[in-house]
Structure formats: C-alpha cells, structure tokens
Amino acid sequence: GWISVPLTLMVIVGVTNAVNLSDGLDGLAGGLSLLSFAGIAYLAFQANESLLALLMVSILGGLLGFLRFNTYPARIFMGDAGSQFLGHYLAVAAILLTDATRTAYSPLLALFLWGVPLLDTAGVMIHRYLQGRSPFIGDRSHVHHRLLASGLSHGQAVTLIYAVHALMVGCAYVLRWQPEWLLVAVYLVFVLGLLSVFMRIPKLPSVLQPQVSSVPRPAVQGGGDRWMIGEVSLTVLYLAIPLYLVGA
Template identity: 45%
Template sequence: MNVLLYVLGFAAAFAVSLILTPFVKRFAVWVGAVDAPNHRKVHTRIMPRLGGVAIYLAFAASFLMMIPALDGYKANAAWAVLLGGFIIVVVGALDDKMELSPKVKLLGQLAAALIVVFGFDLKVDFVNIPFASSQNLGEWLSIPLTIFWIVGVTNAINLIDGLDGLAAGVSAIATATTLVMAVMMGNVTVIVLCALLLGSILGFLLFNFHPAKIFMGDSGSLFLGFSLATLSILGFKQATLVSFVVPLLVLGVPLSDTFFAIIRRILNRTPISVADKSHLHHCLLQLGFSHRSTVLLIYGIAIFFGLSAIVLSQLALWISLIALPILILALHIGAEAIGIFSKTRKPILNLLRKAGIKTSQFIGTRLMK
C-alpha cells in the first residue's frame, strides 16, 4: 500500500464529513437534538448536536469506499471500530436527543467494548516491563483491562467536550500522533483507520471551531473516545518500549483531566459522577483566557503530549525512565498552578515557594558578606 492511498482515504473522509455536517445540523434541529445553555455551559444560545453522526458516517463511508483497494490490513480491527462505534453513536445520539441516564450510557459503552473483545478478539495481550521480557496476560486479566481501558478513554473524551472545537481538536491531535506512531511501526491497519478518522474529524472541525455552528454531542465525543481507545490497543499492544505509557501520553489531555477531576472530587468529598466547573478548560477561562485562546492553549498541551510520546518511544529505556517522572512532576505543578485540583491546596507549589525564599535569603546573605 502506498502513501497516495492513505492520502486519498484521508481526503475522501474529509470531503464526506464536510458535505454531511450541514445536513446533520439541519436534521438535529428538526428532531430537537439541541443543546440549551445552562449554568455549567459557556454557550449562550441553543445549538444543534449530533455532530458525531457526521463524523461516524464520514468514517464508515470512506472506509467502505476504500475496501477494494485495501491490502495487508486486518479487516476484523476495522469492523470492530465500525460495529462497536455504531452502538456508541446510537447511544450517544439518543442521549443528545433525550438525555439518557448514566447507567444506560455505560451499558452501551460496555456492549461496544464487549464487541471489540469477544466479537473480534482484540485485547491487550501483554505488558512490557522495564528491564524484563514481555509478560503475557491471561484472559482473566487482559479482558477486564481492555474493557476498562475502552470505557475509560471513551468517557475521558466526553469530559473535555466543553468548548467549541476542544474535544474534536484534541482527538484530531491524538489521532495524528497515533498515525505517526503507526507509520514508524509499519502498522498498516492503524495507518488506514487513523487517516480516515483524522479526515472525518477535521471536516467536522471546520463547523465546530469557535464560534461553533454545531456541537458533536455525546454521539461524537463517545465515538471519538471509543475509536481512540480501540486504535491505541491495535497500535501499541506490540510496542517495544514503554508500551503502557505511550498511549497514556497520546491521550494525555483527556486522561489527565479525568484523573484530576476524580482527585478533585475526592478532596472536596463530592460524588465522582457529579459534574463541576473545574475542568482544565474551565480553569483557563477563569484565569482570563478567551474562549479561542483556551482551546488553542489546550491544543498546544495536546501537541506537547503527542510529541513526548513519539520521542519517548525512540529513546533508550533508561532515559525514558528518567524523563517520565520529570514530565509527571511538571504536569502536577501545572495542574496546581491553574487550580485544577483545588484553589487552596497546592502542596508542591507551596514547597517550591518556601525553597525559593530560603534560597533567596541564602544568596542575599552571601552577597552582603
């Protein structure tokens, strides 16, 4: 398979998404699948949802168009994304229209994950442990781990869908990063699927970037999360270096935001399922950044995570093991600085400030002498 075919697939997905999105927008308004403003949301007017339907249809249509030319790819992997994604999109679209309960949405996500695992036998088979050989995982561990990963990433993308173009742009960056990694590893299946998904997202993003004309809704955020989770299993289950960390970095923005949200709600003694206005994008808006600047800044963070994943995958193991703790510490400091954990609890920043004062006093005393 040559590069031209990948480019044509990307272009086809982009074009179909670009054409379908305006029709989906009208359909969303017609069926009443709209998003009304409230105290948690930043938009001030009713917006059509169901953008995820356009993304999915563009992805599926471009894949079906490419089937005759595809060679050397795993068909079961593609159908896992399509069929599991169909369930996710249907559940998400129903939620966009009538707001399903969290339990019903979770059941839909579990059904899609089970299709991937049992219907197409796609799961995390082993884990690479530093300075040791790969450890095979028995089904008793690999199956629940895979289901947990798919459901977790699916919901992580959903949590960051709070500003125009945010979830779509971050998902596009994660997809592009996965595409680059797949090219480096020669994984034809992931290259094809990433090229199609990326084109579908970018075609929709033209209508979704601030000021948005349509929202992706749960149909979009859940489908993108599901797709990225499945593609990461396909792309990194056989990575030779830090195979567990690389997909975490690729999805660094949504996963870290989800992790911080869980910690924040534990610290505040509130239920984990209760929504709040302290996510990354909320904190940046509260610091005075504009809507567009906030989205672009988070794009930059996502690109940094993506580049870190690519670089770490190529570094010697001992260098990666040194770089990872530094990266995690920097992430934690940044989270404390913007108040994503708490507006008052900032232990590491307080420690650094105290250390800085002592250092300044020491330097001043030495200069006086």
C-alpha cells in the first residue's frame, strides 16, 4: 500500500545512518558490511537471484581490498561518504532480497542481516532518550566505545563485535524457512544480549580484559558519531525516487 514507500525510505535512512555510526573503530564498519553482504550474496544465490548475488560479490571484492588497509592500525579511512554508501547499499540489498515479488524469504530476515549496527544504533538512541537527552546528539555510548571502556583492546573489541554480527548473519541463513514467530523470538534474544551490554558492561569478567601494557594506548576517535539525518535523507530521496519510478 501507500505506506510502504515512506516506510521503506525511513528504513533506508535508518540503516544508512546505523552503518555510518558503527564506523568508530578501524575496520569495524567495513568488516560488518562484509559479513552482511556475504550473507545476502549466499541467500540471493540460493533464491536464484543471480543479479543481486553478482552485485554483492562485486562489493565484497572491493571491501576485501579496502579492509587490507583499513584494519587496525588503519592507513586509509572510508569516511562518512564511504560508510553511508555501504549503509545505503546494505539497506537496499536486504530489502530486495526479502521482496515478496522476488523471493519467499521473510522480511524479518533483514533485521538479522542488518545485525549489530541496527541494534546498536537503536539501543543508543533509546538509552539517550531514557536519560533525558536528545537521541540525535552523538556521544561515546556505542557498544564499541563501551567495550573499549571496559578494558578490551581495539582488536578484541572489533573481533567480539564481528563474532556477534556473524552469528546474526548465520541465523538469517539457518532461519530462512522458519516461521516468523521464531524469527522474532531469536531476534529478541539478541536484543536482550545488547541490553545486557548496556546495563552490565562495566562488570565484564577479567578474563576478557587484555593484559596490562606499559605502552599507553592512544584514544580511539569515534568519527562516526554524527547524525546527518538531513543530508542522508536528501541523498536517499535522490536515489530512491528514480528507482521507485523505474520499478513502477
């Protein structure tokens, strides 16, 4: 119906910003996007969506080459333009994959494919709101900031987030033919897991903490904590309206 167009645009803007905000550690946004695109590529191949699978493989090749120089300590950076491109690409790809006119996959699978960036952004915004602050003003309360504050090293924090995101993408594959109530139930488990991170992150067991080093570790800059909703909205409109008209 008519509501699908503004809802789709809102989702695209949200996921675009979520990936942008995840770009707070070297290799994080690129690695998470790599895992998601790999999952979409395989699911598209399974559904005989050859063109979508080919597009995903093409961006996977670019990301692999980029991550070679973007992992810690990074020598090149994608910036807002790169992370927003990945977010937009990821949002549209997941929507196309779960389109009822293309495949039999449930739209809920997209939640797993968007994984940690979407959960983290939603959790941070809710946390700010509950504290009486604007959800659109950036801070250092994202999950990667909390993991660093808990004592994990840069590499440990990124690896842990990779593992959780890979698990979510894997769930998208395992649950692809399961009823939607089960998808919701499993997703709620991840929601509760993120909630526990926000509530109990200062109490992480010492076994997860890195060995104390005599070399001071430089502070990590959270370059993704900017919510450029107006700019991204215009960009999405410029891209989405022509695509919608062509599809119509």
